[in-house]
Structures are given as structure tokens and as C-alpha cells.
Amino acid sequence: MSIGHTLLGLLESGPRHGYDLKRAFDEKFGHDRPLHYGQVYSTMSRLLKNGLVEVDGIEAGGGPERKRYAITDAGITDVERWLATPEKPEEYLQSTLYTKVVLALLTHRDAADILDTQRSEHLRSMRILTDRKRKGDLADQLICDHALFHLEADLRWLELTAARLDKLRAAVTR
Amino acid sequence: MTPPPGSLLAAENLRKSFGPTVALDGADFSIHPGEVVAVMGPSGSGKSTLLHCLAGIVPPDSGSITYAGRELAGLSDTERSALRRRDFGFVFQFGQLVPELTCVENVALPLRLNGSPRKEAERAALTWMERLEVDDLKGKRPGEVSGGQGQRVAVARALVTGPRVVFADEPTGALDSLNGERVMELLTDAARSTNAAVVLVTHEARVAAYSDREIVVRDGRSRDMERAI
Numbered sequence: 001m002s003i004g005h006t007l008l009g010l011l012e013s014g015p016r017h018g019y020d021l022k023r024a025f026d027e028k029f030g031h032d033r034p035l036h037y038g039q040v041y042s043t044m045s046r047l048l049k050n051g052l053v054e055v056d057g058i059e060a061g062g063g064p065e066r067k068r069y070a071i072t073d074a075g076i077t078d079v080e081r082w083l084a085t086p087e088k089p090e091e092y093l094q095s096t097l098y099t100k101v102v103l104a105l106l107t108h109r110d111a112a113d114i115l116d117t118q119r120s121e122h123l124r125s126m127r128i129l130t131d132r133k134r135k136g137d138l139a140d141q142l143i144c145d146h147a148l149f150h151l152e153a154d155l156r157w158l159e160l161t162a163a164r165l166d167k168l169r170a171a172v173t174r
Numbered sequence: 175m176t177p178p179p180g181s182l183l184a185a186e187n188l189r190k191s192f193g194p195t196v197a198l199d200g201a202d203f204s205i206h207p208g209e210v211v212a213v214m215g216p217s218g219s220g221k222s223t224l225l226h227c228l229a230g231i232v233p234p235d236s237g238s239i240t241y242a243g244r245e246l247a248g249l250s251d252t253e254r255s256a257l258r259r260r261d262f263g264f265v266f267q268f269g270q271l272v273p274e275l276t277c278v279e280n281v282a283l284p285l286r287l288n289g290s291p292r293k294e295a296e297r298a299a300l301t302w303m304e305r306l307e308v309d310d311l312k313g314k315r316p317g318e319v320s321g322g323q324g325q326r327v328a329v330a331r332a333l334v335t336g337p338r339v340v341f342a343d344e345p346t347g348a349l350d351s352l353n354g355e356r357v358m359e360l361l362t363d364a365a366r367s368t369n370a371a372v373v374l375v376t377h378e379a380r381v382a383a384y385s386d387r388e389i390v391v392r393d394g395r396s397r398d399m400e401r402a403i
Contacts, residue, residue, distance in 0.1 A: 116390055116397060117399075119379075119390070120388065120399040123382055126380070127384075127385075129383070130380075130383040148380060151379070162392075163216055
């Protein structure tokens with residue numbers, strides 16, 4: 001999963017401090033793997049260097065300075081591009097897809113569109129495998145079948161998620 | 175409307191309601207000769223209604239359907255029936271073979287309805303049954319053959335008139351994986367060899383993988399994924 005894009009997406013709803021970003025990330029996406037502070041700050045400084053975020057304000061307190069980050073227009077374009085690009089069909093990509101769908105819902109984009117685009121990408125792979133299977137020997141058929149069943153499982157997840165988008169929207173924007 | 179260049183069958187902005195239920199809410203579609211297009215979408219999304227409208231079985235409330243350059247709405251009932259008999263072939267999930275007839279009589283039936291003499295019709299039917307690898311079932315009745323065999327007989331019957339469009343609604347829905355795949359291979363190979371277009375309604379990705387492209391129907395609206403990307 002792209003942590004940079006996820007943090008950028010979270011910033012779209014308004015400027016936040018690094019600490020708030022970590023908390024929002026952990027709450028929405030980090031159920032089994034919360035972010036380390038170090039990851040947040042190194043990611044933010046990379047995004048800052050690339051012009052995708054800017055410092056919106058600095059609070060001086062008793063401890064270290066607290067920077068508040070805001071997404072730039074280039075950052076919004078970057079998130080947009082990431083969300084619209086289907087993932088390469090492979091095993092265990094659900095966490096990335098889940099993140100994209102939730103971010104789309106949070107930023108009022110069309111989440112069904114992301115799922116449709118991904119389905120199309122999966123079907124493209126399945127067509128290639130089906131064609132190879134038709135022309136191949138039994139070994140080819142068995143190898144392709146294994147890949148096809150995995151892709152099919154992904155697609156079933158996409159369909160179920162599409163059917164649950166309204167529920168998910170209500171849950172994540174609560 | 176102007177159908178997409180080269181398309182054999184095209185629909186634009188189809189709307190259809192059954193009482194208060196909206197089945198199609200502005201669906202578009204187009205298919206070229208020799209092309210296999212999968213129509214996908216969740217249950218109740220309107221995919222079967224779209225197929226029924228495209229095949230001239232159910233008239234849409236509004237929107238237009240063009241087949242080979244002619245508006246379906248401009249045809250009389252008799253002309254539409256003739257079109258369905260001569261130019262269109264149909265494969266459904268089940269229940270399509272006449273139980274009292276033998277398999278070869280079932281396959282020959284569309285030709286007989288078009289006026290072909292029995293011998294000629296059954297000869298043509300046997301040729302298609304050979305291609306679908308079910309010629310050994312010619313004397314059996316549908317109740318005596320397996321689901322997969324029956325579905326191959328149904329595919330032979332859909333293709334026997336040399337249709338320009340085959341409408342297949344969940345053609346493998348009642349079959350196991352191996353039989354389903356064989357039916358899809360035989361159906362798409364046969365259709366491609368005769369340059370027939372196939373409108374394939376399915377919710378199964380493995381079946382849709384036999385298509386050239388897919389459109390997705392959701393809440394009565396269609397989305398052409400090839401054009402969307």
C-alpha cells in the first residue's frame with residue numbers, strides 16, 4: 001500500500017498535524033499494522049520536498065515544533081491519479097484496494113468507479129490466461145486455472161464491496 | 175440516433191420499468207459482428223432486461239435499438255418475430271429444450287419453424303451437433319442427457335440457423351466449472367467461426383473471460399469498460 005498517497009488522501013479533507021495524520025491512518029487503515037511516527041515524518045518530508053504538501057502553520061510549544069500540513073493542487077492531482085489507476089492484479093492486493101475505496105468515499109469521489117476499473121483490469125488478465133489455457137497443454141491449463149481462481153476470488157470481493165458501498169460510506173464518514 | 179460505426183446491434187438511452195421498478199435507466203450498448211461482449215453486473219441490475227430489449231423480446235419504454243441499420247421499434251410484430259427466428263439465436267440457463275422432442279429434433283426445430291423440410295433440417299442439425307460434440311445424443315430426449323450435454327444441444331440449436339447475433343443469458347449458470355468452460359469454448363469458437371456476435375449475460379468472471387470486452391450494468395445504467403479506460 002502507498003502510505004504517501006494514503007496520507008495525502010487524508011489531508012484532502014483539511015490540514016492536519018503529523019500526529020493527527022497518524023491517528024487518522026491507524027483508525028481507518030492500520031488495524032493490524034499502525035504507523036510509526038518515524039514513517040509519518042519521513043513520508044511528510046518527502047511529500048514536502050516533492051511539492052505535494054506544504055506547511056500550513058507551525059505551533060511552537062514546550063516540546064518540538066508541530067508542523068501542520070496542507071495538501072497542494074499537485075498533491076490532489078497525485079491522489080486523483082493514484083485512485084484512478086487500477087492495481088496490477090496479484091494476490092493480497094485487498095489492503096490497497098480497500099484503502100483506495102475508503103479514501104474515495106472520504107473525499108467524495110466515485111468509489112464504484114474504482115471498483116469497476118479494477119474489475120476491468122482483472123478481466124483483462126483473466127482473458128489472457130483463458131486464451132493461454134485454450135491453446136496450451138494440461139500443465140498450462142492447470143497453472144492458468146490456479147491463477148484464474150485467485151483472480152476470481154478478488155473479483156468476488158470487488159462485487160461484494162460494490163454491493164456494500166453505501167454501508168461503508170456511512171461507516172467511514174460517521 | 176447514430177449507432178457506432180460498424181456496429182451490428184446498438185442501443186442508446188434505453189429505459190424500461192416494470193410497474194414502479196426501474197429496470198433500465200438510460201442504458202447504452204453496441205456490438206460488432208464476430209464480437210463477444212459480456213454484460214456483467216449484480217443480480218437485479220437490469221442485465222437480463224437489457225438482453226430482452228436488445229433481442230426484441232421486450233420493448234423498451236424509451237430509447238432506441240438499431241439492428242443492421244434498422245430501428246427495431248419501426249418493425250411490425252411479425253417482422254420482429256421473423257428477425258428473432260432467422261437472425262437471432264438464444265441460449266438460456268435451463269429449461270429451453272422441448273422435453274417431448276429428441277435432441278436432434280430440438281436442434282432442428284428453428285429450421286423447421288422457418289419452413290425447412292425435416293430431412294434437410296435434421297442434416298443441418300447433426301452437423302452442428304457434431305461441432306458441439308453431442309451428435310451421439312441425437313436420438314435421446316433432453317431428460318436423458320446431463321446438464322452439460324443439454325446445454326451443448328441448446329448451443330447447437332441457437333447456432334443452427336446461422337444467426338448474426340447469439341443472446342446467451344447465464345448459459346453456464348447451472349453447470350460445474352469443467353462443463354461450463356467447455357460450453358463457453360464451443361460457443362465462442364463456433365460464433366467466431368461464423369462471425370456471429372454474442373451478447374453474453376453473466377455474473378461469473380470466468381465466463382466473462384471468454385468475451386472480447388465487457389459492459390457493466392448497475393442500477394439500470396450501463397458502462398462500457400473499454401471506452402471508460
